[in-house]
Amino acid sequence: MKRIIFAIGMIFLLGTLPSCEKFLDTESPDKESGASFWQTREDVEKFTNNLYAEMADILLDNSFFLAAEFRTGIYRETNFSRSGFNRVYYNYLVTNDLKSLMRETYWNSFFRFNQIPEWGAYFKVIQSCGVLIDAVENLDAGILDETDKKRYMGEAVFVRNFMYFIMVRLFGDVPYYTDPYFSGIIGRSNFVDVLNSCIKEVDEYKDYLPWSYTDPKMRAVRPTRGAMYALMMHMNMWNAGFDDANKEKYYQETARLGKELRETNNGAYRLLTVSEFRQLFRGGSQEGLFEFTQNVNYGEVRGLGYQYFNDNVLRQPQYSQAYVYWLNKYIEKYYPIGEVDKRKELWFDQNIYNENSTAEFLKFKGNTGSGIAFDGNLIVFRYADAILLEAEANAELTGGTGEELAKQLLNMIRNRAEATLYNGLGGTDLKDAIFWERCKELQGEGHAFYDLVRTRRILNSEYCSNPISQSAFLRGAWTWPITETALVNNPYMKLNEYWR
Numbered sequence: 001m002k003r004i005i006f007a008i009g010m011i012f013l014l015g016t017l018p019s020c021e022k023f024l025d026t027e028s029p030d031k032e033s034g035a036s037f038w039q040t041r042e043d044v045e046k047f048t049n050n051l052y053a054e055m056a057d058i059l060l061d062n063s064f065f066l067a068a069e070f071r072t073g074i075y076r077e078t079n080f081s082r083s084g085f086n087r088v089y090y091n092y093l094v095t096n097d098l099k100s101l102m103r104e105t106y107w108n109s110f111f112r113f114n115q116i117p118e119w120g121a122y123f124k125v126i127q128s129c130g131v132l133i134d135a136v137e138n139l140d141a142g143i144l145d146e147t148d149k150k151r152y153m154g155e156a157v158f159v160r161n162f163m164y165f166i167m168v169r170l171f172g173d174v175p176y177y178t179d180p181y182f183s184g185i186i187g188r189s190n191f192v193d194v195l196n197s198c199i200k201e202v203d204e205y206k207d208y209l210p211w212s213y214t215d216p217k218m219r220a221v222r223p224t225r226g227a228m229y230a231l232m233m234h235m236n237m238w239n240a241g242f243d244d245a246n247k248e249k250y251y252q253e254t255a256r257l258g259k260e261l262r263e264t265n266n267g268a269y270r271l272l273t274v275s276e277f278r279q280l281f282r283g284g285s286q287e288g289l290f291e292f293t294q295n296v297n298y299g300e301v302r303g304l305g306y307q308y309f310n311d312n313v314l315r316q317p318q319y320s321q322a323y324v325y326w327l328n329k330y331i332e333k334y335y336p337i338g339e340v341d342k343r344k345e346l347w348f349d350q351n352i353y354n355e356n357s358t359a360e361f362l363k364f365k366g367n368t369g370s371g372i373a374f375d376g377n378l379i380v381f382r383y384a385d386a387i388l389l390e391a392e393a394n395a396e397l398t399g400g401t402g403e404e405l406a407k408q409l410l411n412m413i414r415n416r417a418e419a420t421l422y423n424g425l426g427g428t429d430l431k432d433a434i435f436w437e438r439c440k441e442l443q444g445e446g447h448a449f450y451d452l453v454r455t456r457r458i459l460n461s462e463y464c465s466n467p468i469s470q471s472a473f474l475r476g477a478w479t480w481p482i483t484e485t486a487l488v489n490n491p492y493m494k495l496n497e498y499w500r
Contacts, residue, residue, distance in 0.1 A: 038135050041144055044152055051128050051159055056292045058121045063111040065446040066309055067093055072448045073465035074330040078357035080321040087323060095466055098481060117483045122163050129160035130180025154208030158223040161198040165235055168195060169450050172479045187492030192243045195235045202232050211268035220288030226269055227290040229261040230381040233389045241454035251393040255402060258390025269383045271416045274342045281364055283377020291377035309444050313361035321357035327465060328353055334440035341419035363444055384413055384441055392434045400426050410434055413441055453478045
């Protein structure tokens, strides 16, 4: 017990260390310290719930998800927006002009794009995860049974490594701490090595979590074993795009994990039917693997970042026009003219191919409780996403050995959408088909830009309207700037070269 009290006290003491910059100088008042804490199961649950709240505050209060959609470059500001509202952040994101985006004042007061480079809050959550693991391991006998101890530790491991994954996709190389106390001055570690370490830890703890929860309030909003699998699959596929010498290993591992997820989940997950799409986007369904809970009707609303995607792509009631439209060149790749696909009917209006402010994206409209907010959970990982990652990994295996399975997996998603099945060739044709399938199936869910980056399609105008050059890509044009405060009192710290 003394060790646990010491660990919590260290959170405060570490705020004085020069290596820890801003992110260790304060602590949430909900995290009590002293001998009164860690005495009951409720104490552990309170600490864990606060962990999720802090993570949601970071990722949903700034416009991390919104930026991930608009940096793809397939959206454009409508004449309606330019004439009366001048939402300049669209153009900054489309053209990768993040320096101007950081200096913008009016719209950042709403969307807080300028907070994305402040990585200190991420490390606070990561540190809290380490404290939780350390505390649960050393609880006095009788406070938790062995199953609950493992579950809380598994949840902390998921959150810690999920936060590292998010930071890698935002910043590339990041400082990597392996203890809860963040002792010592360190610089940034190679992000491929960071993710390999994360994959190893998640794999060690994945069986600590159940496939599903009997309590419907916990379904998908508390991580399960399926969320662990999805996270490992995403991390492997990210590394495959940057570690060319070992990409076959990452593809093989993703294919293996996907197969295990499908075949051993004991019926915990399934693809919902077309008629159940509204339930899917309300959250807590059997297709959800990890989500942030939200319910507008109960006043549970998280920031504007994720929610505002809906506001941008729906016609405003008072004007009957939208703020953005999408370029035909790309939407026709999602939904080729003449091909049947139920998603085109359910998620778009009749103006799907019109490049003007009358077009609407209706995917989340049924979830609108009031104003711009979604009346539903904010989905991070879902079963369809994992199936398509498995399909992609199989399509990439050397010698075409996984192509037939890749086609079957791709057609699982198309069959669910009552869409034309894929009967084409393997090779590049199949890989492109899977890429475009991810684009349309996951549109608006925050994956699009990262799929472009990890597959290097961000370099090619066939896949995005403002490609990044090879030299700019290698200098980190796909990342975000890192706050200058990261340099304070740390001689080992370097910022992203492209944004210098």
